[in-house]
Amino acid sequence: MKIIICEDERELDIKAAEEFANHIRRKPDSVLGLATGSTPIGMYKQLVDMHKNEGLDFSRVITFNLDEYVGIPHDHPCSYHAYMDENLFNHVNISRENINIPNGLAESLEEECTNYEEKIKSVGGIDIQVLGIGRNAHIGFNEPGTPFHSITSVVELTPSTREANSRFFDSIDEVPTHAISMGIKTIMQAKKIILLAKGADKADAMYKALYGPITPDVPASVLQLHPNVTVFVDKEAAAKFPTKE
Ligand code: PGA
Numbered sequence: 702m703k704i705i706i707c708e709d710e711r712e713l714d715i716k717a718a719e720e721f722a723n724h725i726r727r728k729p730d731s732v733l734g735l736a737t738g739s740t741p742i743g744m745y746k747q748l749v750d751m752h753k754n755e756g757l758d759f760s761r762v763i764t765f766n767l768d769e770y771v772g773i774p775h776d777h778p779c780s781y782h783a784y785m786d787e788n789l790f791n792h793v794n795i796s797r798e799n800i801n802i803p804n805g806l807a808e809s810l811e812e813e814c815t816n817y818e819e820k821i822k823s824v825g826g827i828d829i830q831v832l833g834i835g836r837n838a839h840i841g842f843n844e845p846g847t848p849f850h851s852i853t854s855v856v857e858l859t860p861s862t863r864e865a866n867s868r869f870f871d872s873i874d875e876v877p878t879h880a881i882s883m884g885i886k887t888i889m890q891a892k893k894i895i896l897l898a899k900g901a902d903k904a905d906a907m908y909k910a911l912y913g914p915i916t917p918d919v920p921a922s923v924l925q926l927h928p929n930v931t932v933f934v935d936k937e938a939a940a941k942f943p944t945k946e
Pocket residue numbers: 737738739740741833834835836839840841
């Protein structure tokens with residue numbers, strides 16, 4: 702695992718975007734695994750700038766998002782469909798038919814999950830997956846206790862995740878109780894993973910994820926078993942890392 706500790710958010714955004722962009726330049730038809738949340742917004746901004754200023758080409762990439770809420774319309778401002786449009790897709794030359802986000806309004810959510818998993822396989826798997834981390838060390842919406850062999854499924858959100866995400870909604874009662882999320886196994890099958898973490902409220906989760914025991918109680922700890930992970934972390938989120946002598 703490669704760990705890059707950045708001075709501040711801006712440095713993190715630039716370095717993470719550079720890693721992602723290099724991947725797209727090397728393999729223009731890359732299959733990208735994308736995340737939502739506050740953390741990757743700055744990285745997406747950098748990628749949009751690279752598209753506008755340097756011609757970074759998204760025309761052949763295929764994307765799969767990690768997760769989506771169950772039961773809110775795609776044009777709801779808090780849906781991850783809307784988030785992706787606003788932060789990336791509306792600003793780059795991606796083909797709409799190459800965008801995949803779980804459909805939390807599907808008539809059969811189970812079928813939606815099976816099809817999503819199959820579709821990832823059918824394009825050869827995810828080349829590079831970006832991840833944020835929850836304060837409880839969740840990845841995607843895989844909450845503590847999720848088995849490491851889980852694949853894309855309907856998951857129940859914990860009270861702490863609903864509380865953390867309520868900042869985007871008018872009230873906590875509006876935060877959906879369920880989501881569709883890629884599973885831990887799905888995530889671990891990505892050929893490369895980049896994990897981003899910013900801010901002091903992630904320090905504990907990051908310490909446990911990178912240096913603690915590998916356990917489903919700390920979902921992100923599974924990343925210690927992945928052969929190709931790069932972590933971009935700011936100083937605050939790295940505050941509990943062991944210091945070198
Ligand atoms: P955040 O969410 O980027 O909004 O902190 C990360 C996550 O919950 O995975």
